[in-house]
Amino acid sequence: MEFKPKLNLEINGVKFTYRLFDALEKISETWSQREAAKSLKISHAVLNRRIRDAEYKLGFKLVYTTGAGSGLTPQGFSILEKYKKYQDRLQERSTTVTYGGPVSTGLMDVLSNHYGLETVINSVDDLGALEMAKKGWVDILMLDDPVHAFLYDLDFTPIARDHLMLVSGSDELPDTVQELNGSKFVEIPHSAQRLAWNTLDQLKIDYEIVEACSSPQNALKMVNGNEDLLTFLNNSFISDITIGSGLLAEDTMHIISTVLWNPNPQLEDFLEFILGRGQKIIEKWGFKRID
Structure with missing residues (x-):
């Protein structure tokens, strides 16, 4: 072909x-x-x-x-x-270029390998990926947080679901949301963490964001190095590496989406693969199916 x-x-x-x-x-x-x-x-x-x-x-x-x-x-x-x-x-530029958030690009790496798509994958935050797309250097745009797709009126396709898990630097995790009063958090800007902050604000929880970093890997490292810190990370990211609490799982359920920024027959076929046979792979890697 x-x-x-x-x-x-x-x-x-x-x-x-x-x-x-x-x-x-x-x-x-x-x-x-x-x-x-x-x-x-x-x-x-x-x-x-x-x-x-x-x-x-x-x-x-x-x-x-x-x-x-x-x-x-x-x-x-x-x-x-x-x-x-x-x-x-x-x-x-014969090789497809993918930009996106750290969670969605990790999933893209797995899906593209199973499909056989040769792509250069660049992991940044959602806004950084959008900026690169606007400059014309992106074929596939991946978004960790669906809000950016809505804000920029993008023709996006949901491919998976995920939720946030509470991760603590100590051995004990709170049993109730109220126990988060007075807690200190690590934030990953421009990520789906906004869903957790919105929920805590609505519940009038007194919390403080004291650190910020650009990736879930760094956030986990910071939390593991300080028992007084907490953060929210995607379930798909932490499922095999640490224990977390699904205290806000229902409130933070969100979609992982993709935009074919420069569509062509191969990428359209790849998207069909993701929405079909690829859903089993998505489920295997800790996400929830979109179908």
Whole structure:
């Protein structure tokens, strides 16, 4: 099988899929909307609606029509040229690039190995991954915290569920939430821990965040080195390495999601694998199935 990557691009704050740029390219080659639609194996009405919708969102014309046929306006031609430059750069980068939070990229490492997808995986926090995606250097975006997908209105796909576990530096874990009054915590900014803090705030628990770090590994290390510290870590992360309390398990249940930032047939097939046979792997690695 031959796979060719395709780009999505954001123009003036509006995200367009590769289908628009394929339409512009075919119109520029054939000088006919009907021939372009035939080449793309879609109806003329679908192609016309695709162009008109984009023009409405952008506020300017992309295609002009005369008695001799159709062509691209200067703005349409400029956009197509920019797309081709990015597409050429993507073709040169044969290996898929994945960015995401530490929990979701760990899962991606396992899933990609089982599927046979060659990908360079970069683990940062969710916001850092989003910044890299906006710069055009991401093919697969993984998000530990679903709130970022909603805040940025992303077309995300839930692939797994997880919840937070309370981890203590001492041998004893509290039996009730009220026992957390006066506790000191380690925070991982831009993570699903916000669900725990929100719950404690709603219950009017008097707690204090005294340390911060960028990864669950560092948070666990800090807690293990100080019996006065606690933190909340994903169940999937700690299930095989330490004991935790599911005191806020129901309140912190959340989805792990992915965004195919630069979709192509191979990545779309990979996503189908994740949502199908991959769910058994997800369950094996301490997550809950999404189906």
